[in-house]
Amino acid sequence: MVCVGNAIVDVLAHTDDAFLDRHSMVKGAMQLIEPSLARVIYDEMPPAIEISGGSAANTAAGMAALGARAAFVGKVADDELGRVFTHDINAAGVSFTPAHATGEQLAAGTARCLILVTPDAHRTMNTSLGVAGFLEPGDIDEELLSQASVVYCEGYLWDEPSAKAAIRKAMDVARNVGAAVAFTLSDGFCVDRHRAEFLDLVEKRIDILFANEAEICSLYEVETVEEAADLVAGHCAIACLTQSEKGSLILGRDGTRLRIPAVPATLVDTTGAGDLFAAGFLASWSRGADLAESGRVASIAAGEVISHLGARPQQDLVALVEAAD
């Protein structure tokens, strides 16, 4: 499996809700910020920890933790955070050869995401994209993708024109080599910004769609997941609609509609929940598991990642899945 996304190091700190209000942040959302604003927010943040993140990168790490062969495509700078990101994803068992920034891009550093975790365990994200946004079609390695059974891309990339072109190329290559195209809508506000194009992707390009409640409702501008489910059913081969503690709804093109319960977990930090759901689902599905089994593994992986700080698995996911059998 090949995952394409923003290569990001997360900078995580605990704050209260007043901190979000003071900086006009929308709880639970991701906003892109300029480096100057990132400096202001960071200066006011409590002591933090640095830990590798990035939505599709988290998914790749989760896939590898579940024993799947996974590769990641993204862009880091030749700096300290770039080395941290590269170390961590390689150490997680994911194949990643950094596409280093060149030329004018050199001034931008590796992407970082300032994540504020509030007492209710929700995370609010402020991303300074740096070189991650310079991902371009030339970074998409056709040779690598030709070995993939699934090519997974994150919607966040749609915010940058060159990265968008890179995803389109990845999707084209995937189609040509017979790989399934998987996609996450990433964020409700991201869907707002790109609704028409995302609708077009869902109808024409995506085989396996991942979205949470806010994202799928934003895509179809409806109020409930059930309404959205009626609208998305039939477009993608599979649509996984996640609803936090309410579990998830998995739709098949043949009209299948499965409810998967959430795995009970002590909620510490929701960062990475959707990413690990996708990892669990795709790692199982690509091995021939049915939708119910794939959804079960997805819920276990998501349950693990929300039980600690940081967006990548810390426990042995294979053992957790076996223990739950």
Added chain:
Amino acid sequence: MVCVGNAIVDVLAHTDDAFLDRHSMVKGAMQLIEPSLARVIYDEMPPAIEISGGSAANTAAGMAALGARAAFVGKVADDELGRVFTHDINAAGVSFTPAHATGEQLAAGTARCLILVTPDAHRTMNTSLGVAGFLEPGDIDEELLSQASVVYCEGYLWDEPSAKAAIRKAMDVARNVGAAVAFTLSDGFCVDRHRAEFLDLVEKRIDILFANEAEICSLYEVETVEEAADLVAGHCAIACLTQSEKGSLILGRDGTRLRIPAVPATLVDTTGAGDLFAAGFLASWSRGADLAESGRVASIAAGEVISHLGARPQQDLVALVEAAD
């Protein structure tokens, strides 16, 4: 209170004992390593988290968390990790104006410590000192120290000649302004390397000594803390000898000998236990608390920091101390 020490960012990962064996590391010890070896070890480490550390810096953060006015003196490079260190210690409420490296020192980066946490929660440390080792007498701000009631220095600094000279200056200034000189022996192997000089310091320069079992036994080349206690008693005004889960022994020059029990804690990572013991002790003692009360607060602070990954407090220490009343 002013703390003088190595400004370090910790790179923490969980490993098994075999990893330590393979790299000929001594469990629980700190070794200084060259940047080239740091790269080799890092390449083989599992995914890690980056979190600010440094022994005396952890102590300063703990003092501030307990409501004391604390400043830190140490050296960082003008790089990403230097900014992380500076942000975190300032955000912890500690006064720190980085003494940036200059001239030839520029090539060395901010110090990092590769910390392997084994399943028994013990930490084994590999420090690449970078610019931290370039601390020099000129970095000791007499104006700052003249406001201190306690000047606390870490033994680790003794490994570098210029840093050693900086501590000697700090101790001289402290004596001149009437501040108490506090010192930690830091590490058993560090004591081994500098036994004669450390013995001289204990006899002539140190008012408040901190040491764990291995360190104080190494200093006097004896087998038990009790033997060491007989030897150290009378030299320093106060000696705090910590013994992990067995609690600590606090000695006063007047012959006082107090046993302080350890605070029960779920052991996750012992990194910072001694640093936070010193923070709790000094924050209380400098406010006029007696040895028993200072030891009680010290044990609470140490108990908090071993209950999570990382060497700085994550819970509200003031509230913990009040709750324990």
